[in-house]
Ligand SMILES: O=C(O)CCC(=O)C(=O)O
């Protein structure tokens with residue numbers, strides 16, 4: 001059930017979308033440090049060795065490398081050693097000491113100022129030291145996401161020390177884009193004593209390219225919000241700022257959103273705006289635990305563009321709800337040709353900017369983990385979908401999820417339901433079976449990344 005929509009409203013929607021992809025999901029650069037920050041103490045039985053990154057020669061770095069254990073990583077819920085996926089040495093924190101403390105450096109400001117949005121920039125964060133890694137010549141770490149180590153972790157930090165090395169650039173990929181940070185190159189251009197750093201949202205896929213020469217020594221950190229479990233009514237630790245902190249993309253988003261709400265041809269009968277969030281979020285998947293499958297913490301953990309949407313909607317007094325999101329592929333096992341023909345028809349339909357592809361979205365307020373409950377055989381037509389409450393009671397364990405199902409309004413146009421206009425298409429890889437990642441940097445008990453969407457109810461034009 002489509003409605004006519006003017007070119008100017010289509011333009012506004014485009015601006016709304018574009019303001020969400022303007023900022024990369026990381027911050028990187030070099031940071032001047034004190035000479036003492038470049039000292040490392042390490043050792044297995046006793047911490048008896050001392051090394052100065054600024055002057056260490058290949059032999060000393062080799063000693064450090066020899067002291068390391070092989071670095072493992074998480075694959076399908078197991079920590080594994082596999083040189084074809086991750087080749088690097090690691091030291092756990094009990095085997096070394098360093099005077100360098102990110103929380104006492106400009107890094108806190110950098111992370112707050114460039115990674116966080118609006119009022120999130122004033123929230124307290126913890127930067128927890130995680131590992132020391134040594135990447136010798138030929139070492140690398142293939143694409144992965146960093147495993148959430150709790151429900152309040154949102155970012156990772158890598159600090160690269162100025163040891164002699166080449167290669168080992170970090171490549172990040174997210175939302176179809178790719179960025180490369182060549183820390184070795186950056187250090188070469190920085191005035192000593194400096195370190196290189198990169199901080200990124202932990203669910204952004206990243207890869208360490210092979211080190212081609214020397215030893216690349218890093219410290220990695222996990223970054224948490226310290227206030228996720230605080231009472232939201234308590235005063236903030238720091239004075240709060242303008243919700244959108246006058247960032248250009250924040251302003252662009254807010255003004256486009258206001259324009260959209262004012263457009264008489266946009267959802268003329270009212271409905272909802274849908275945003276498939278650009279990041280995934282840690283959710284406790286531990287049956288029996290009261291927090292299991294809960295969205296509560298996700299609200300306080302929104303990253304980058306996702307936080308921007310939430311802040312802007314809240315600032316305009318709109319009712320923004322989060323849902324877990326599952327994508328279900330449409331199958332025509334009996335007729336692949338028909339499948340292809342319909343796919344092509346969707347691609348040409350509607351005059352929108354992209355095609356949703358052949359899937360339905362299922363939204364729930366708690367994590368669903370079995371496929372059996374849902375039997376969706378549907379697709380989308382140009383992002384206009386209807387929201388249906390799932391019938392709640394039932395004997396099946398999952399039936400009592402307080403859930404909403406989003407189906408294609410094309411197939412269900414006769415039904416009562418709220419129309420959702422998807423501003424950003426849910427782009428999840430999550431299938432209904434399990435919100436589990438395949439490659440992480442470590443396995444953790446219970447925490448898994450889940451896809452989330454945000455649905456904002458809006459009234460009719462003139463009343464929103
Ligand atoms: O060394 C880097 O740049 C990244 C390392 C990494 O991705 C990890 O340890 O999980």
Ligand SMILES: [Fe+2]
Nearest residue numbers: 145146206441
């Ligand atoms: Fe990583």
